[in-house]
Amino acid sequence: MTAKRTVSIEKPLIALEDVDPADEKKILEFLNTVETAEEIAKTVEFPDEPDIGIKVAEKILAKKNKIGSFSNLKEVMNVKGVGPKRFTELVSAVSGKYEVAETERTYFKYLTAINPNYFGNLKESSFKAVKVMANKTTYEELKCVGFNPRFERVEAVIHIKKSSGYGGNLCSGGTPEYIRFYVDWDDTDTWEDLGEVSFKAYNISGDKPLEYAVSIPLDAKKKWCIKENLPKVRAILSWSTAPPADTPDFVPVWGNSLDAYIQIDALKFVLTKDILELEAVSIPENILELVDLEKEITLKEPEKLSLPKLLQLYKDKEVPGHRFGFSQIKNLLGKDTLSLGQKVAEKSGKNIIAASAVSLHDTLIDAGFELSVVPGIIEGLVPISSGDTTYEELKCIGLNTNLDELAGVIELKKSGGYSGGLCTAGSEEYVAFWADWGDGAGWTYVGTSVVNVHDIKNTPSGGLQYSVFLPVNLTGRRKPCSEGAKIVKIRAILSWEVAPPAWDPNYIPRWGNRRDTLIHIPPGPTVEEGDHTPYISVVGNMGIDDIDSSTGLATGxxxxxxxxxxxxxxGGVVTICGHIAFPPNTFTGSGMSAIPLKYRVFVRRSLPGEPWQQLTNSFNVKLVDQVGSSFTGPYNHTQKLDSDGYYTYLEDLEGNERRFVEGFVLAKWITSAPMDGLWEICMEAFDPVTLTTYPALNADGTDQIIRVMIDNTWPTPDLNITGYTRDGVTNPAEGCGAFRQGDIIHGSYSMKNNYIRSFYLRAEPLGPADGGELCVQPGTTPCTASSGWSLPPSVTRAYPSPVVSTTGEEGIWSLKTEEMDPCGYIMRLHGSDRTIVNSGPIGHYSGKSVGFCLLKKN
Structure with a gap:
């Protein structure tokens, strides 16, 4: 029985780390400029203390006069008579916008630590709920989930709604917002766990919401274009506490879950054997022996349907001509499209087939349209006041602070009207982004992204959710946390089939819509234009803020x-990612228009006097080229040193012709077991035009040196059978021996590694062994009748845990066989360490087994 505990907690207060740096500056300015205690008391009133305000104000004023001026809020809080409660009232009153998070939010970690089911959100728990609360979206809410078929990425957009309740200001650690993703491939509620990502939220004053984005790769199971492939994805947002793995029905206390149907792209190439497996294909056996079954066959590029074919496709469907013929008609009519459409709108009822429009009439008639529908088609081409969202709508936009990317989620609402099915080229949904950086320039064009869409006959009732993303170099847009949050206005315009013009942030699309939002650019050093300082932001797939600078170990x-x-x-290949500030606009689509920046990456052991070693290996990166609204890629590119010993900086995120480097990869460091230990990483950029070298810098202007612990040593398992007990007598034994039902088999085990994560020990095969009982004891203490016996015989240890040290575990085991079936068995020991291998999954895995035969009891 779980003991009942009484929890006593006080009303939440504003702590020093809760206050935004910009608000701190405002409060200090107020206190340092007031001349009388009455001025302070007039602004700050203490509830239930009507006579105390003037006295506290006098003490604040006296302290200020004594020290000259307050330089930080800690000095204010330490004034005798202020303290945490009155400090809270002072901050709220002077800033005029602060709010204290509710008790359950402020003490969430404490409450769930003493009772994991305090809020009643756990389906199975021995703890009784104290205050039932779940799916609360007061502070954060998952708003959209979408998929980009071309890049095979799921994107999610989250709204941060409050100014406080996130653990601290920008100069604190903030609190994590976790998002775990699942996919149901066949809509049967059978969910596959795709993993978890997160971002940091902070107490940031000002307008809300702030929109954040996250993404996760999805290894899509593609099919032939004749088969619609519409899995369902689920995202679960949970503040402060990560959703558990393989628990698709998890209910967060703070956060919510969201399901969305997505469309998987059709196969672009197949293996020869895939074609031969089709029912309609038959080939003689003797010919089959001559065929390379693993040879890749690239499928023919799908056709962009012409206007006559679209007329035939939509002949008996409820898709108007001014929709399905939109881009083709615009191409036919050229610049006259809008003006003619405007004439129709302005002179309704008049015959538009005048001398000036004879060519228009002839063109549309030749294309297959009847004369009676021509006026309606022309009129339908004119944009409406805010864009038509009958077929598609941009639902969310946000900033992915992990990847420095703007993202958007688009909902497709109809089953037709997208210029053909999956076996055709379909049509394009363009999303153009603008930013108001707050520099007085107004809206600045950032770039355009695109996603390919099709008619989907079986579109679910809630529509299909697509996503787009656009890398953006933010190194010159950041500012230190002490200067407050960098909040930027973002505008995105969705336009079907016609890319929004880069020069017009007020463009009204005929099909689509416009959205404005606010994003937060995480803190960083201030960089002036023309400065090419490099910044490493990710090592081994971990943000550098999640890597302990002293131990080199990553958590997050x-x-x-x-x-x-x-x-x-x-361990393995450690991928190093980042940006160089303000690179020149070099990519033209057909070559380089200017001399690009160069860079070098160095590593060394973290020991006194160790020299830096330059990385010189070649490695593969994936590039995406954009010329106007046309995209090429992603395609492979080999990055290698030039004749001067530098890598070439490939990224170009400015202008109408751009080049993206997927994951902004700078280098791939190949490590091995002899290199195990603490290492350091740094880089430098080089401008070959000015012959200037720029070292990588931290936010405070110091040299950026990142420490990482390298571990390429796999766990070392050992497993033995040492004896058995029969009729109360213990005898020695070895592996591969024979035992009788009812014997208790004994053995030893060990799983050793400097960074052990988990291991299990169990009897296999699982079915026949299910009746057995297993006891696993660390150390040398033998199992007794009162020891913990596991039924069925399987025991798992996981780090961190009181019984598993960082370096692993060794001990003894015993197996009761009374209820096991007579059979041949093995005892299997299998485990892994905590190493991030090849910048991807966690763990070097290793194992060992020992066999035995269990005979029927006489």
Missing amino acids: TGLMAAFTANESPF
């Missing part, structure tokens, strides 16, 4: 691969 969620690290070292 992977940024581009969904895994969770817990004091993890790095």
